[in-house]
Structures are given as structure tokens and as C-alpha cells.
Amino acid sequence: MSRGRSPSPATAPSVPSRGMSPEPYYGPVDAPLPLLIDLPPLAQQWPAAPVLTHVMYPLVNVRTIACAKCSASALADLDIVHALAVAPERQRQFRKAAQLSLVAFMKPAGENRERLKSEMGGSMAPIPGLSAPSHAKDWPRNYVLAGSDVNIFVQGGVDSAVEKLQLNDKINGFQLLQCKRLQNLDVLHCTFSYNSVDFEHVPEFQSEIILVSTDDEMKYLMGRQEAFRKVLRDQRFQMEVCFGDAGMLAFDAYIYLLKVFAKTVPEGALSSFQAVSLGLFVLQLGLYKHVTGTAAQPTALLLFECFLRWCGVYFSSQRQCNSDQKFKNYRFSALDLSTGRLVLRTRVQTKCEAYFVADEVHALRTHSADRLNIIGSISPELIHDIAQTALVSRLSLAGGELVCG
Numbered sequence: 001m002s003r004g005r006s007p008s009p010a011t012a013p014s015v016p017s018r019g020m021s022p023e024p025y026y027g028p029v030d031a032p033l034p035l036l037i038d039l040p041p042l043a044q045q046w047p048a049a050p051v052l053t054h055v056m057y058p059l060v061n062v063r064t065i066a067c068a069k070c071s072a073s074a075l076a077d078l079d080i081v082h083a084l085a086v087a088p089e090r091q092r093q094f095r096k097a098a099q100l101s102l103v104a105f106m107k108p109a110g111e112n113r114e115r116l117k118s119e120m121g122g123s124m125a126p127i128p129g130l131s132a133p134s135h136a137k138d139w140p141r142n143y144v145l146a147g148s149d150v151n152i153f154v155q156g157g158v159d160s161a162v163e164k165l166q167l168n169d170k171i172n173g174f175q176l177l178q179c180k181r182l183q184n185l186d187v188l189h190c191t192f193s194y195n196s197v198d199f200e201h202v203p204e205f206q207s208e209i210i211l212v213s214t215d216d217e218m219k220y221l222m223g224r225q226e227a228f229r230k231v232l233r234d235q236r237f238q239m240e241v242c243f244g245d246a247g248m249l250a251f252d253a254y255i256y257l258l259k260v261f262a263k264t265v266p267e268g269a270l271s272s273f274q275a276v277s278l279g280l281f282v283l284q285l286g287l288y289k290h291v292t293g294t295a296a297q298p299t300a301l302l303l304f305e306c307f308l309r310w311c312g313v314y315f316s317s318q319r320q321c322n323s324d325q326k327f328k329n330y331r332f333s334a335l336d337l338s339t340g341r342l343v344l345r346t347r348v349q350t351k352c353e354a355y356f357v358a359d360e361v362h363a364l365r366t367h368s369a370d371r372l373n374i375i376g377s378i379s380p381e382l383i384h385d386i387a388q389t390a391l392v393s394r395l396s397l398a399g400g401e402l403v404c405g
Helices: 077-084 088-106 158-167 215-264 272-285 300-314 357-364 380-391
Strands: 035-037 062-064 117-121 150-155 174-181 187-197 200-212 333-336 341-344 395-398 401-404
Touching (some): 077 215, 117 215, 150 215, 215 401, 300 380
Parallel strands (some): 150 200
Antiparallel strands (some): 035 062, 395 401
């Protein structure tokens, strides 16, 4: 089957030659038309019945989808990683600020001998078990963007946290920007801005501190982070097993695209953590395997297109859902991020629901009312619209931003 939307030689985007580069080059994605077959995979069907030569059998109903422009963009996986990953020096500044913050929280001050329990979280936390491809350096694999990816988990109140940061003479030039409570849990999300680290002026960046009040909340917070890391490690390992170093590179570039996509959603309606959690869910669905001719070597743009298409279905309005898609919509089904499955909704006071269900139930043993809804704060309407715009656009990267044109 030929593609009707393949760019002609006159209009095809120019790709810089990498003939002299020792690094492998993954050229622009030119994916053929995806096929959605209205039958389950062969392995899941009933045993085949004997074929009768005198009976005329109907053709299998096959629906095709027009190729999305985003997959035709001239973005190679390696170029995506190098364009979006923060430079090594900037990453060292982030890590230094996080380490100084940890010291500040644990440091007793004067007569107040209080020590706040704190842990490094987010992308700056080490993720054991991740190996970089042989052609890539270690610094891009924490998926840290140039804006903000420094997260600290602290047990204590806002006043105590601010006091600790002020008393640490190595951290100055910081400002508390906002503080908001997460759902009905005793968890506060505080955002600080920094322009100085260890007596050195640095370009301003933000640090996000998650404040909890009890030992149990801290345990649950760390458990949920480990649940997220487990899915991340497992999916990356699966890509390595199936496609080798090229699969790991496609996975890394895909994670960067998810994070930079979150920044394009206005009003802070989607955080990078939420975007990656949803992206990992879509990857577990294995949608890229149904794109004819590309399952042998998926690329980051192909994985990203599958994510955008999924957002268009899951976050669509009720009137846009047909009978087949009804229970694949956020109004009717929640997401189990641990296993990549749809589950029944349990809370009507939030628009969307997504949990690490298996980990909450078996590892953390939390009650249903105490489970953290990962996407409880997102705006499904905004995400749907932004995803639809990106799907029909040629994507480019400029200044660490995703440009839809």
C-alpha cells in the first residue's frame, strides 16, 4: 500500500549529512499508513475453523488513518535528545542546588534542633538499572530539561522549609513562587526560584519541593516514585530487548518529547511527571506495533504520534465518542499506570483518574480514598486540543521548546 502523503523530492525537508559522524543517524520518520483492524490479534482469536472451498468468505474490515504530519518531521532521535537535554554544566548546577537543599533541611539551627526528613526526587534522583546506549553519554539519560526538574521530598511545614533554606548561607537568592495543596491529601507542592548556588550567580531556575506532614505520607510518596521508576525501567528495557541501542535511543527521545509537550500545554494544566506517566501508559499499550512497516524499528516521533492519537481519543468530549470508543474515554474509565490497563472510575469529584493501582494495593497497601490520583489536576480539554494541533503539524525544536508549524 503506497502512502499518498509522502513529500515529493522538491518539498522534502533537508537533512544534514552525518556521513563523517561516528554516531549512528536516525533519519526523519516516514511512517506508512497505520492500520486499525477490527479483529483481535491472531493469537487471541478462537481456533481456526476449517475453510470450505464452496463458501464465499467476507473480506476483513480494515480502516486506514491518514498519516500525521508530526511523523514526517525532520527530527532524528539523537537530535531530539541533544536539543532538549540540559547541558552537563547546567545539570551540575541543578544537582548542587538539590544537594545543598538536602543539607539545609537536615541541619539543626541554633536552639531549634529540628531536622527535617528529606529525599531527592524527580529526574535528579538516581535511577538505578538504566544503562546508556554505547553511542550516548550519561548526562542526557536523566531526562532533565533546561527549565525545572529539581524535586525534593520534605517532611515538614512550609514555614519550617523556608526557614531552613534561609538559614543555609550557601543558598541565597531564592524566592517562594507558589504553594498549592494536592487533592485531599496532606501534601503541599511548593515552587521556589533560584538565581544563586553555592555563592555563584546562575541563570534562574525553579525547584519544586513536595511537603508532607507524616511518616506515612513520606513512605507513600517514595513508594509512588519507585512505582513510576519501575515502569520507566521496564519499558526502557523492553525497547532495548526488542530493538537494541536504537530502541533505547528512541525511548529516551520519546521521554524528552513528552516533557517538552507538557510545557506547550497552557496554564500549567499538564506537568512533565503527568505527561511521562501518560506516555508510559501508551507505550505499554504497544500501539506502535500496529503501524504497518514501522514495528521493526520504531522511532521517537512514531511513539509520540501514538501518544497524540491516544490523547485525541481518551480526552475527547463525550459527544465525540462513538460506541466503540465510549469506554476508552476519561469520563468512563480510569488508568492503571502500573499495568497499562483501563479500570473502573471510583471518584466523581475529579475529571480524570490515573493510579499506580498494583503498587498502591500490593506494595503500599493504601485505602482507596488515600490513593494518589496522578492526573487529578489536569485539564482534559486543553490536552486534547494541544495534542490534535501537534498531530497535524510538522514539529521542530527551537531553544529547548517544541514548535508546531
